[in-house]
Every structure is written in structure tokens, then in C-alpha cells.
Amino acid sequence: MRTISICTVIMNRLSHLRQTLPVNIKENINYPNLEFVLLDYNSTDGLENWVRSGMMPHIERGILKYYRTDEPTHWSMNHSRNIALSLATGEIVCLVDADNYAGPGYAFWINSVFEQHGDEILVTTHGDSTLPHGDQGGKMAFHRKYFNILRGFDESFDGYGMDDIDFIGRMERERIKKVLISDPAFFRCVPHPNIDRVQNGYLMKNLFGLYIAADTEIDLNDILLYSKHHILYLLKDNSFIEEVFEFCKPHQNDLYLTGGWNINPALGKKGTYTFTPSGLSLTYKGMTTIQYNWKRNTVLFTTDPSSMRVLTGISPEVNRELFIMLSMAYSDCRNRLKYEENIRGRVCVNADGWGKGTVCMNFQDKKIKVGTDVNA
Secondary structure, eight states, X not given: OOOEEEEEEESSOHHHHHHHHHHHHHTTTTSTTEEEEEEEESOOSSHHHHHHHHSHHHHHHTSEEEEEEOOOSSOOHHHHHHHHHHHOOOSXXXXXXXXXXXXXXXXXXXXXXXXHHOSSEEEEXXXXXXXXXXXXXXXXXXXXXXXXXXXXXXXXXOSSSSHHHHHHHHHXXXXXXXXXXXXXXXXXXXXXXXXXXXXXSHHHHHEEEEEEEESSOOOGGGGGGOSEEEEEEEETTSEEEEEEEEEOGGGTTOGGXXXXXXXXXXXXXXXXXXXXXXXXXXXXXXXXXXXXXXXXXXXXXXXXXXXXXXXXXXXTTTSHHHHHHHHHHHHHHHHHHHHHHHHTTOSOTTTTOEEEEXXXXXXXXXXXXXXXXXXX
């Protein structure tokens, strides 16, 4: 029977893991050649104490290997996965998110699939153009040799979205056959709101404010009626990013294309901002400065003909779902641009290495350096 590693990466999602991990171990512990690899990606919600107090019997038996890194300042799905996969020892490596149940006998089933089809396969929930089980998108299994052939998950991806689709697409470029997970027993998960997906990412942790720029003031309840939006992201370091989202109706139902919304990279701008007593000053790269004055509450306006006239603020308290949606949209659409470059083979993925970091295993003080450094 194949040796199998079930890998889970987590940052501040203890409420999910305490529901899934004990069940995943219980429902698969009878598989003889199995390890669970848990990477604590610098969580601050009590995860370490929970593992120490409740999971030590599994650690002592060797069924669970707990690793922690204190280095990350924000969540990176791809970097954390690359670390965990670098630490895994199984011939077959499986990814199971912290909010996912593996399913009863999942390890036995994975072994049977590889025995039937051989090593040249990728077990996944992703169909050819749809994602029927969105909360299980990251659930996949593959032979560990392809992790190195593909140079891991692309660590240039930022925030939420497209990470698994990119990896699957590059797998298919290597002519790896997909085997779809179809048993309902393998699709259980812990339901949760979208904020859980993005709250530990770089953008959300560093976001100071969000505005929609337009020629006239926009009713935020009607935002989806418009086919183009200029979105201004103000970051805590006084930098800003202005992105232009455009809607393509033929792509509306294609979940691989972010529901039809695209970023137009040619129209994106960056710069710095300063709040003044009268309003907001934006200085674009190239030293063009535009002054916006308060109209009322969170609405600003300018008479400068070179810019959009009105900035309508999006409050995380009043417009919570819209605030979260636009935070997700930024990384999702940006990552899809990188995905398209990767699929065309235009860039070298992780040119400087992947999964690099320092971890401690099972509460020991010894520091372990991991990852692949191509420059070493």
C-alpha cells in the first residue's frame, strides 16, 4: 500500500480545525501507512495550546506531526502549502483544508485510485470548467514527485483565489490525468462566511479604506448594475492601489473566471495618499496630485477634469459584504492574470525556490529549515 500524507495548513482557523481534524484522524487511522501533517502558520488564536492539550496522543503515536512557523505576518495559501508538502514524507500527498472533512476511509480510497490509475494522476474536485463543490476546491491528491516537477504552488499569488486552479492547470500541461472526487462522503465541510477566507491575508490586514471612484455618486445598493468600476484601495502605509474592474457577461457563469469580473491591468494605478483637514490628497506615480474634498460623511469630490469626480466610501461596518467582496475580488482577479501567464508558460514559477521557511516540530525548540532553494 502507498504511503500517504494528509496535509493541512492553518492560520487562525482553530474553530474549524477542532471540528475536522479529530474526525479526519478517527475516520482514517486504520490505514497502515498514513501521517497527518499540520502546519500552524503563525496562528494567534490558541491553536498551539489546543494541539498540545488535545492531540498529544496522536503525536506520540506518530500519526500526527505538528509543525509551527513564527515567521509569516499574513496568510499565504501557496507558501504554507509548499512548506507542508516539503515536510510530508508520503509517496502520495493529499491537501485537506482546515474546514474540510477528509471523509471515512479517504486514505484507503486514495490508495485504490492510485493503484488503479498509476502515478500520472491528480485527484481533485475540479471539473473541466466548473467548480461544483466550492468549499472543497483545495482538496486534491497527487504523487509527490509532481510537486517538485511543477516547482510547487505559485508563491507570487497574493490573497484569496485561483491557487488550486493554477496548480491543476499546470498539472494538465504535464499531461497528468484528472480523477474526480465524486463520493458525497468526501464533500463534507464546515460552513463559514467569506470573511474567514480573507481576514488573515495581506490586503485585509493592511486595508485602511475602500472607495468607488465615478463621475457621479453611486448608490452602493446598485453597484452590480454597472459594467465597470474604478476601485480605490487605501493601505495603512499611506499607499494606494486603483484598479478597474470590467464585467464580461459571456463569462458570468464560468466560476474559473471570477463570475465574469476582470481587472484591466492597463488601467491600474498606484501612488500615495494623505488625509487633509479638507479631504483626501492622492499623488499618483509620476507626481500628479489630485485633491478631493469632503462632500458629506464618506463622500469626496474633485473638480479636477483628469480624474473621476466622486469617491464614495465603502464602510466595513455598514457595507460589510460589499467590503469583503471587493477585497476578495482584488486578489482573485489579480491571481487569475498570473494564472493565465503560467498556463501559457510565459514565466518560471517560483524562480527563487519554494516552501522556504523555518519550523519547529511537535513543540521542540529545534529550528528546522525547509523548502527548496534553487540558488543554493
